[in-house]
Amino acid sequence: MAVKLSIENLSKIYPTGEGVKNIDFHVKEGELVTLLGPSGCGKTTVLRSVGGFIDPTSGAIKINNKEVHHLPPEKRPSAMVFQSYNLWPHMTVFNNLAFSLKLRKVNKKEIEKRIEEVLTLVHLKGMEKKYPSELSGGQQQRIALARALLLEPEVLLLDEPFSALDAKLRHELREELREIQSKQNLTMLFVTHDQEEALSISDKIVVMNNGNIEQIANPQDVYNTPASLFVAQFIGRMNFVKGKADTNILQIGNLTYPFTDSYTGEVTVGIRPEDIQPVQSNAASIEAKVEAIMMLGHFAEITLHTIIGSLKMFVDRKQMEQIRLKSTIAIQFNHLQVFNENGEVLNNRRMEIYENV
């Protein structure tokens, strides 16, 4: 697939000194790339630079291999969907959609046809005459998406488009977006601070922190082999315990594990809640007291008290029924991820420790 959008060494420094530095990634045709990171990390800054609403301090933005960063927004082959206040409240849905077509002097018949098509696509046929204020939040975002689609953009930019909606609607629209994207083979750059959203819809995730890129990878890799402590913390739930590394041995409390890195010293060990497993007590297991059980639908989160600290464990419904509050159980760890004091990942892959048990 051809590269549609490439962002090369982009920097934008605000007068306050904040901003983004040396951002470098690309989006291929038909790909959905997500910018993920905590609030203030610079996601919007990157996205708006692509859209043309911010002048970057340095670097280049290319769409279809052509530089666009000197063009005003109206001349760029990109379209943007905002978090909110997307629609023009003084125009009906039809006119909201027709605006850009009219500017491009598309004829009336054609406009009507295209609008009907796109409304079908977003499941909102028959809403042409309504005003934005008469639509629900979810419907408004769908129309905003439709409006952006009508621009036939080379790259579709979305800045936390669903974050103002409630959980149920967010899930729904997320799926719909994915569907439309694959139907139309759209190229998208999507901004979110919600890791679940990013994991669920992206082809590729760009994890940002503090104006820098921390990792670029597909969702599974970001989840399974986070490139840094920050990524591990930010994406998915993870228990962190202190450990010690010494000549190929990893020590956590009184447990020892083989370790393929030559690093020596204090380490932080990350354990995902689903990688903790209740087992029959054995040499590789530790004792844990069940402090709390939080039912979360099809699985439950169990809070455990152990000698290496408080841990969260995910169990499914069947297992949950066997765990009693305040009882003591034995657990073992299926995966460990080890980080040094600077938050860098050791081994650059997670330790699979099934085999060693």
Next chain:
Amino acid sequence: MAVKLSIENLSKIYPTGEGVKNIDFHVKEGELVTLLGPSGCGKTTVLRSVGGFIDPTSGAIKINNKEVHHLPPEKRPSAMVFQSYNLWPHMTVFNNLAFSLKLRKVNKKEIEKRIEEVLTLVHLKGMEKKYPSELSGGQQQRIALARALLLEPEVLLLDEPFSALDAKLRHELREELREIQSKQNLTMLFVTHDQEEALSISDKIVVMNNGNIEQIANPQDVYNTPASLFVAQFIGRMNFVKGKADTNILQIGNLTYPFTDSYTGEVTVGIRPEDIQPVQSNAASIEAKVEAIMMLGHFAEITLHTIIGSLKMFVDRKQMEQIRLKSTIAIQFNHLQVFNENGEVLNNRRMEIYENV
């Protein structure tokens, strides 16, 4: 445990004809009861009636067995935490907290001591001098909670207190609330439309729909044995397929299951995504094509296309790695829940069908 709050046959009909009818439940001392239901079902109406901000049309509200529904809010032994705009923006955190104490003429020393205590409880010591606008959303809600706690209410009322916060913060505060509640042995009535939230923090859930109570039960029972199609739909994810019941036989597509109800006719069968399992093809399994894989962290949602319709299946990370997009797999159902055409549950318990496979 003694009953702290009891709501007896409460009705509130607005001039528009909407409202709540015959609401009847109680909250025991130290219990956290959640009112759960879709938007507009009347949760807030019930809660505000307890707080004294709404005059109910009929019925009684008793706290500690004393009728309170003729008292103005300031005279009721309850305290309320709102969804947002909780804090008084013109007062510092200290003054926000001190206000009610000052009204009760607590002396200065004592005020300072109590505020320090409560701030420690909500992990915000040292924020006394800040103004609400200088706090993050999560911090604001913590202060709001602290303020309510200082009132030493018999019943603490919370109206979707976390819904304006983002997912991560919501999880965090949820746990904190639970912690504080058990520490202080608080009695709480909590309103939410987020089923996950309700499942995770409640001792008891009151599921409401359309101004009526649909089910009152603990979270596990609500999830496992929903009292109606509505509850099943609203809580947790569930696949619904058409089926036919006939003399102790349940027919779904070309699959048949034994059925302990004498009901005959069309039924709706609910299957939770986690109750669908990929298996080796066998007599009780059906074929399914993998349409989409959505990674959601420690588990994945698989969209399947089968002859009985489109189904969602949850699998854990290990299983996910073995499932390929567009491949065809065999699945079986571990649990079924059967509802008649009126949405009433048949058998009044879910069909366990492990055994039959």
Next chain:
Amino acid sequence: MWYFRTLGERKIIEFIFLCIFMLFFFGPLLNLLLLAFAGEWQYPDVLPKVWSLEWWSFVLQDESIVKSMWLSFLIATIVTLISLIICIPAAYAFARIQFPLRRFFLFSFLLTNAFPKMGLYVAIAVLFYQMNLMNTFTGIILIHIINTLMFMTWIPSAAFENVHKSQEEAARDAGASPLRVFWHITLPMAKPGIIVASIFTFLSSLNEAEGTFLVGVPNYQTMPVIMYSIIADYPSTAGAVFSVILTLPTLILLFAARRFVGADAFASGFKMK
């Protein structure tokens, strides 16, 4: 029981307050209305003894009065249009553009209210003599515009500010140039605020008397100017007829524009950033 009793009491108190409110605010106006139709109403009669339309026909037959009504409306329309043209760009600049001394310019409009009107008019009259603007149409328009500058800049400015940036950006994205965005998006969305300001401008021009008196007399006699001399020269009945005639258009305009004259559009104009 207790509840209903207090409800009743509160209703009664509310009703009494409403009566006082109505009496205070509309008693004098109602009195004028009665006077306008009174034929004979001598002290101490509580209501007119004889009703009559005598003064109405007197007033409506007087050509100069009818002419003054036209003049007033013409002036008000022109003043509104001109101040729209002059002030809207400034309002937009205040709302959207960062430029040096922005605050100074913004607050300088307060000056039109801070200096006593009479004193200002007198000083302006001296200026107008020098510029040969005395007793000219231009002079009147200018003196009316002074009164509207503040409303016309502040209220639309707040309205522009309330247009969300992303709505403008979405239009840029759709391919519209900045000027188009302003015309098709920003301006229509700020319309309610602009309409409120226009109504106020129109009405204040329609009701302006003192300044018009100073620079427009003798050739340009607007309704309120005539009203002054009517009050000076005629008995209350005639004055009342004039009052009714003069108030009517204002009230009609008010009710026609009711929809727009929301408290918010107006009030937000006075909270500056």
Next chain:
Amino acid sequence: ACSSGNEADASGKTEISVYSSGSKNVEQFWEKVIPMFEEEHEKIDVEFVFVPSGTGGQSTMDRILAAKESGNDSGVDIYEGSLEDIIRGKEEGDIFYPLTTENVENLGNVQEQNLAGANDLAVPYRASSVVLAYNEDKVKDVPDTADELYQWIKDNPGRFAYNDPTTGGSGSSFVITTVYNQLEDGAMNIQDESIMEEWNIGFDLLNELAPYMYQEGVYPKKNQGTIDLLANGEVDMIPAWSDMALEQKNAGLLSESIKLKQIDPAFTGGPSYLMLANNGDEARKEAAEELLNYVLTLDVQEIVMDQMYGYPGIKWELLSEEDQEKFTDVSGGYRIFNGGELGSELVQQWQKEVAAQ
């Protein structure tokens, strides 16, 4: 562009303009006289400009003065003004043409006493005076002299009112006569400021009378203000302009029971003057002189009497018996206050000593 000079146009007509101010009756007067004049003088077109009474009366004078200063044509040919205007015009710019029997023949018919103040710069074409207006039904012992009047005021507290002398002539006439009644006969013609020292006797009297005035010392604004009080029965006696009172009586605005009377020594009164502004245009000057001459004809003078209820400008003996009869009530004559600037000094002192009492 400055105001259009009233050039003779192609048809050979000369256009002149008359600027007048005052009450409605003055306007009506001119609207009647001008067409009559134009009929007789086909070569002359008269533009009539009326300035209603109020704060704007000053403006025409200012305009002529300003035009003179800048060397422009003021556009004003004939200006109807007061004694003060004549003096001001003379002092500040010599803006009026001298008028004698040579250029205005009929000046010979004018009452001598009126000519005194004109300084050969104006035509005193009509006059009016302040008289006592009272309600016949209430006032039985009508005062004949000033002293009786003062006594009556004291005997009938709250039943007399004169208007604020800064706002209208009838009030200032009362003040002036009251002050000057205490001085020797010729004092009204003294323009020397030294006489101000002798005013105090008069002001003492005014102050003595103040508590017996309407509302213990309220002086309504404007001439009409006191007439309204009289009409409404709030007082029984006032000083009023003869023409105003007569006109309103005639229109039925003042009831039949209101009577007028001149006392002895009389209130002040005076002529209204027409001035000829110097615009340096000979043709217009001549045309204007023509009009001034016309105003003093018997025809016009009758209109003055019948419609304006004013005193004629020409000698009484030139009038018909019948006309002389009409004015017997009030023709006790009047005095002319010739103090110039002292007039405004007097009202200023009134403001300080009487109003502020």
Next chain:
Amino acid sequence: MNKKWKSAILGLGLVMPSFLILLVLVMYPVSSSIKTSFTGENDRFTLDHYKYIFTEPLIVDNIRHTLIVTFFSCLFVLIIAYSIAIYLRFSQSSIAKWVSKTYLIPMFIPGVIAVYGFINFYRDNGWIARIIGEESMPAIIYDVKGLIMINIWFNIPFTTLLLVSALQAIPNSIIEGAKDAGANILQLFWHFILPLSYRTMLVALTFLFMGIVGSFTAPFLIDRNAPQMLGVSMQQHFSVFNEIEQSSSLAVFMFLLCSLVGFFYIYSNIKGSKKELK
């Protein structure tokens, strides 16, 4: 940098037309008025006119009178407007709807007419007196009472309008939270409503003050002859006594008073208090 310059020039360019009008028609006359007030005989600089207005008992009285009338008018207007605004904000009754529909009307009545109607209504044997009997009628017209009343009449709508919108911006949960905490009505007003709307109140007060201090028509027709409001006194000095310099210095003095109040307004506006709602 280039962009900054561009926006500066564009901004100034857009503001210029209206600002030029302001400059020529307001600032220039104001400054010439100020100059006049310092000009003595032979165009010499002098402070005499100010000495005059601060020593002449008449004017000093007038100043005191003006300040008193302004103070009480503002006070009453604020109290009444606050009550109405609170009522409109918190009551859902049909009476409240009526009030909210009508309270703006006085703002649209031309001043002369209102005064005229007022005089006819309250005069010694006006309508009220006819209804309640002349004996029980207090003196209202030609009295300070009447002046304050008409000031209230004129200014309530605008003030209420501003306050209503300020109160509407206070979320219900703030009020309810306070009630929950045990605050009674008075405490509610004092600790919540007032602090949360005082900035708007300041705005209203600024315009109230400016309007009342410089008013002319109402005090001219309704107030007693002395002491006078400064607006009337200024007009009198100008057109009756022909003392242009004195009237200019009066105007400048009133301007300074208004500037003082206007300064507080601008200051509080710029300060952008921390306590503002987010």
